[in-house]
Amino acid sequence: MTAENLNRARAFAKAFHTGEGTGHDWWHIKRVVEQAKLIAQHERNADQLLVQLIGLLHDVPDRKLHSSEDEGQAYLLTWLRSQFDEQQSRRLLQCINEISFKGAGVDDFVSCKEVAIVQDADRLDALGAIGIARAFAYGGKKNRALFDPDIYPEIHLSYEAYKISEGHTINHFYEKLLLLEERMHTETGRQIAHQRTIFMKSFLRQFYNEWGVEWEV
Ligand code: ADP
Ligand code: NI
Numbered sequence: 001m002t003a004e005n006l007n008r009a010r011a012f013a014k015a016f017h018t019g020e021g022t023g024h025d026w027w028h029i030k031r032v033v034e035q036a037k038l039i040a041q042h043e044r045n046a047d048q049l050l051v052q053l054i055g056l057l058h059d060v061p062d063r064k065l066h067s068s069e070d071e072g073q074a075y076l077l078t079w080l081r082s083q084f085d086e087q088q089s090r091r092l093l094q095c096i097n098e099i100s101f102k103g104a105g106v107d108d109f110v111s112c113k114e115v116a117i118v119q120d121a122d123r124l125d126a127l128g129a130i131g132i133a134r135a136f137a138y139g140g141k142k143n144r145a146l147f148d149p150d151i152y153p154e155i156h157l158s159y160e161a162y163k164i165s166e167g168h169t170i171n172h173f174y175e176k177l178l179l180l181e182e183r184m185h186t187e188t189g190r191q192i193a194h195q196r197t198i199f200m201k202s203f204l205r206q207f208y209n210e211w212g213v214e215w216e217v
Pocket of ligand 1: 122138139177
């Protein structure tokens, strides 16, 4: 892995993500890479270049940004093969596939420290004020209601069930966002997640207060 690999990955990711409208735009990628670099400084023996490479590419194969999951995989693999040998390309694709959230009832599996760091950084960007903004941007783009007090959150026991869920955006807080603090791998990530989760809970209390419902936070 060289600085040149990183430069090419940055150009590729920037061209792919610029202007994306569901909160997976280039700014998200930049924030994740910066956050991952900071977390990595506090972790022993983390490969800084690998952290940055995975951070830059982590959302390229996201099924939400392609017409199918397979298409996303093929798109990234083609690019990886243009830069790395077959074994390295497969390994990098596997690392990147480990990062995404697959449901409240599905355990995370990370095969190396660098993936754990980028997963923490990516999840921190789904929390706090920016996390709230991204959730409603995503919901709006998918024509989802902000909230429906008659539709309750579900705990998805499989990735398949999580992928096809179509609830309102407030439910996404219970189905994913409020669960992320517990699932952090690094101490740095856990501390930041804790503060951002407190902020999100106070947002939810205010939201319910304005709506006039008594949902649990
Ligand atoms: P991951 O990178 O773990 O796969 P996603 O791509 O699913 O995560 O989520 C990235 C962003 O999109 C987050 O900010 C998240 O809140 C938002 N998002 C994803 N699914 C939903 C949803 N069903 N409702 C609202 N926001 C969502
Ligand atoms: Ni991401």
